[in-house]
Amino acid sequence: MASHMPSNYAEDRLHRYLAHWTRDPSNVAELDVGAISWATEEERRDRQKKYCEVASDYYDLVTPLYEQGWGQQFHYTPLTPGLSIRESMTAYEKTFAELARLKKDMRALDLGCGIGGPARTIASTVGCEIVGITNSAWHVERGNALTKKAGLDHLVTLVHGDFLKLPFPDESFDAAYSVESLCYAPDPAEVYREIKRVLKPGAPFTFHDFAMTENSPAPWYYGPAGDIWWAWKTPGWPDFWKVFKMWPPFRGLAHTVYRLMIYVGWAPREVSTLMDTMWYCTKSVAIGGKMGIFTPMYVFVCRKPAREKE
Missing domain, CATH: 3.40.50.150 (Vaccinia Virus protein VP39)
Structure with a gap:
């Protein structure tokens, strides 16, 4: 994991990204659902003006996590029978x-x-x-x-x-x-x-x-949905650990571990907010796929x- 990290992967970078998604930049340790789900037109326009900064801050933070958990390809894919x-x-x-x-x-x-x-x-x-x-x-x-x-x-x-x-x-x-x-x-x-x-x-x-879309091909979303039942169906289980890490019970356990690390001072409080934000986005993608109204x-x-x- 260390080799995946940029040299300045630090708390200030975490603060800078989370500040884009809250109405109170002095408190980025709490997920501001209202600012994300019910942003005003003015807030949306302000983020659009800063899109390069917002996107760069986001990917600087999550790219090491994507690479470790998903690989070097950051996209969804039609699943081919028999292939991982x-x-x-x-x-x-x-x-x-x-x-x-x-x-x-x-x-x-x-x-x-x-x-x-x-x-x-x-x-x-x-x-x-x-x-x-x-x-x-x-x-x-x-x-x-x-x-x-x-x-x-x-x-x-x-x-x-x-x-x-x-x-x-x-x-x-x-x-x-x-x-x-x-x-x-x-x-x-x-x-x-x-x-x-x-x-x-x-x-x-x-x-x-x-x-x-009116209809979405399935089951492309089983990875982000953490559907381990689909992962078991592929011979050799090549996707099992990747999908297991997205499985809601495992994510809940990981969140508990991180909260414990935050409590004892081993991780900053903002890490929990980042995890909530990523989970919020991933869950939305998977739900949209299951409903058949979204395709990537x-x-x-x-x-x-x-x-x-x-």
Whole structure:
């Protein structure tokens, strides 16, 4: 776990992130449900203005936890019969690369690349060059280190930047894609304009994102729901420990342990708030999936016009 942590992973970072989600920044040790669930329009606009800061603070905190508990791929996936969650993710990323029209020797842009898990899968499979962009400096540091360790630094590079102001010249990419990240942009239209600007004429742009739907494929949500019964059904139980850590009784026990650590002074009180916040989000995703009204895997395949009049 220590190797997953940024060097300045400290209490001030925890305070800074939690302060975005409370009406009383002097008391971030308590989960402010009202500020999260019933935010005013003014509060929502203020968070949108600071979206880069909010997102960066969030991912700086949770990326080490995601990597330890979920792996290097921070997305949901259609589950393939007989494959574990991780194997299904890798299989889906290869399928996604085909949908995205990615070819050998292309130069592709990965928007919201995280620590580069999908980029490494795609680059090693297809043989294309991928430039990933993220607004988290820790993602860049950690992701480039993992890429070098995998021997793929000649194909994959992660850079620090903003969706709304892409630091690339016009028409400098053969393709672009995004996996569960554009939904966080405060102005999707501006992001699409920037993507169009950096793509060459006729280049494809593919994204997989969250959507509210009338029907949702199941059981993609069994991981975040902590449904250990589904985990048992996969031969060899490859997902059991991963899903077990999301199982409500285990999470309740972990929460009790953390509260004890807080009580004896081994952990700051704010850790409990962070756990509550993450649980609140994860539970909402799983409930939406069970109700069939939400899917995180809606895929769009687009193309920049080959001629301006198209």
